[in-house]
Every structure is written in structure tokens, then in C-alpha cells.
């Protein structure tokens with residue numbers, strides 16, 4: 208479900224546009240020609256395996272580091288020619304929080320107001336408003352080090368909002384948070400976008416991108432492997448699969464022989480058969496099992512989702528979502544053969560997420 212809803216005849220201006228961004232560390236090319244076009248007032252989610260270069264891209268766009276090549280404009284300012292213009296228009300919360308744990312949440316906010324040269328009274332008003340908006344009023348006078356992970360993340364965002372940024376970069380904002388805190392942050396992000404802010408989000412959680420983002424890009428091998436709405440990306444992946452689980456190894460092996468082209472997991476005694484999940488295909492599978500005199504203990508139909516897109520585009524292997532729903536991607540099964548990525552080089556399975 209995208210966060211912003213727009214039916215305007217005129218496309219909104221671009222909050223971020225980038226062409227051919229490149230960055231290497233020594234002989235390690237991290238970004239190899241990245242193009243981006245992010246409309247103002249939308250949520251853009253950048254997905255990619257560990258080490259794909261998501262944080263590097265955020266750092267370049269927020270002018271914390273420079274690109275080796277390419278061009279980008281953020282809030283209408285060129286990142287090379289006008290980094291101060293970019294910085295004045297954006298807020299960034301990274302994986303490493305700006306929160307000072309030794310002082311209170313309120314003091315952190317007032318410090319931020321000082322940094323933005325807000326007059327004392329104005330600074331106190333804005334700090335109080337944002338603490339209220341992010342549900343931190345009760346904890347405002349407590350040292351930030353006593354906050355939970357979710358509260359610290361909310362304080363970090365509140366501090367970022369002191370400067371009223373038009374564009375906010377959230378680098379893995381919900382990593383390590385429990386589901387309740389994650390949902391609270393999603394709600395905050397939706398409210399931000401409803402008030403006109405553009406959100407550029409990196410995430411390890413595909414469900415997060417699915418829930419929040421108007422557009423999603425998958426970064427892999429230094430390039431944007433695919434970009435579009437969640438539905439557009441899901442349409443890139445052909446079909447889904449049927450998963451069959453068997454009670455014993457004998458039935459499992461006979462079924463593997465009878466069905467032919469399957470992805471096998473001998474430990475879990477499961478077989479995955481590429482399928483569109485239609486009644487006709489289910490009948491065909493069951494007929495073949497029936498003919499061989501085998502009964503499956505469990506049959507589940509799986510239609511493509513954002514996880515499949517991610518695994519297909521990044522060459523990672525797919526997890527068994529019956530047990531890992533909504534978790535960061537982790538490998539557990541061999542991957543199906545259909546891969547729409549354009550690179551001619553074989554993709555190695557990437558390291559599992561944290």
C-alpha cells in the first residue's frame with residue numbers, strides 16, 4: 208500500500224534526480240552508474256543485499272561523501288555545486304544515531320534547535336511539538352540512554368525534523384525494532400509524507416517497502432537492477448510455486464521422481480514446483496502424485512511477492528516464507544531458475560541479512 212495518493216494531471220517536481228552516479232573504494236566499485244528520479248512528496252525505498260551500496264548512495268545524496276562520477280540534484284540543488292543548499296533542505300537519520308545518550312531527549316532536541324539557529328522560544332516550541340508528535344513527551348526529561356531502541360529511533364527522527372526538511376533520508380530506520388515499534392515508525396513516515404515531505408528509505412525489510420513505498424528500486428552489483436511500484440516489480444517475476452511437504456523420506460523421494468522439475472529440500476521434506484497456482488496446474492500436480500500413489504502431507508500455493516523480486520534480482524536464494532514471513536531476507540533453499548536480471552555474469556548468493 209503506497210503511502211502517498213496522487214491523481215494529479217501534472218507530475219510533481221523531482222525531489223531527487225541522479226544520473227550515472229559512480230563510487231569506488233580503491234578497486235572496489237560500489238556504485239557503477241546509478242540513475243534515480245524520485246517525485247516530491249513520495250516515499251522511495253531502496254532495497255539491496257548487505258554491502259550493495261545503499262548507505263553509500265544515501266551519503267552521496269546527502270553530501271556526506273562525494274561521488275567519483277555522475278550528477279545528482281536534491282531538492283533542486285546540485286550535490287557538487289551547491290552542497291549547502293542540499294544540506295539546508297534535507298534531514299538524515301542513519302544506522303548510527305545522532306542521539307546523545309547522556310542528556311535528555313528534550314536537551315537533544317534543544318541542541319538541534321541551536322544548531323539550526325532557532326531563537327530560544329521558537330526552539331523550545333518546536334522541540335515540544337515534535338516530542339509530542341513522536342510520542343516522547345512523557346520521556347522528554349529522561350536521559351536518552353534510558354530509552355528503548357524504538358524511542359531512540361523516534362528521537363533521532365524528531366531531531367532530524369527540527370530543521371523542517373523537505374526531504375528526509377532514513378537509512379534502515381526500523382532495523383532491530385520489534386514489530387510494534389516498526390509499525391509506529393511506519394505510521395510516522397506516512398504522516399510525514401502526508402504533510403508533503405519526501406522520504407528516501409533504505410531497508411532490509413521487503414514488507415516495509417511494500418507497505419510504505421510509492422516506488423521501489425533494487426540496487427545490485429552497483430546498479431539499479433529494477434525500479435517501479437511494488438506491483439510493477441512483482442510482475443517482473445514469472446509465476447509462483449506450489450510447495451509440497453511429505454511425512455517421510457520415501458514419499459518425498461518418490462514424489463521428486465514423479466514430478467521431475469522441482470526444487471528439493473531434503474531436510475524439510477519439501478518440494479517446490481514452479482506454478483501459477485491455477486486450478487488446472489494444481490490438478491496436474493495432484494494427478495501425477497495420485498498416479499504414483501503418493502500423498503502429500505501439506506500443499507501450499509505461493510504467488511510472487513516482493514521477496515521473490517528481491518531474490519530473483521539479486522541472485523540471493525529464497526527463504527521458506529511459511530516460517531520467515533516479514534523477516535529480513537535469509538537464505539535457506541536453492542533458488543528457482545527464472546531470473547530476470549540483465550547482467551550476464553553469474554550472481555553469487557549474498558551474505559544473509561543481519
Ligand SMILES: Nc1ncnc2c1ncn2[C@@H]1O[C@H](COP(=O)(O)OP(=O)(O)OP(=O)(O)O)[C@@H](O)[C@H]1O
Pocket residue numbers: 232237255256257258259260261262263264
Ligand atoms: N569508507 C569506506 N572504505 C572502504 N570501503 C567502504 C567504505 N564504506 C563502504 N565501503 C564498502 O562499500 C560497500 C557498500 O557499503 P554500504 O555500506 O554502502 O552498503 P549497504 O548496502 O548500505 O550495506 P548494509 O545493508 O550492510 O548496510 C561495502 O562493500 C563496504 O564494505
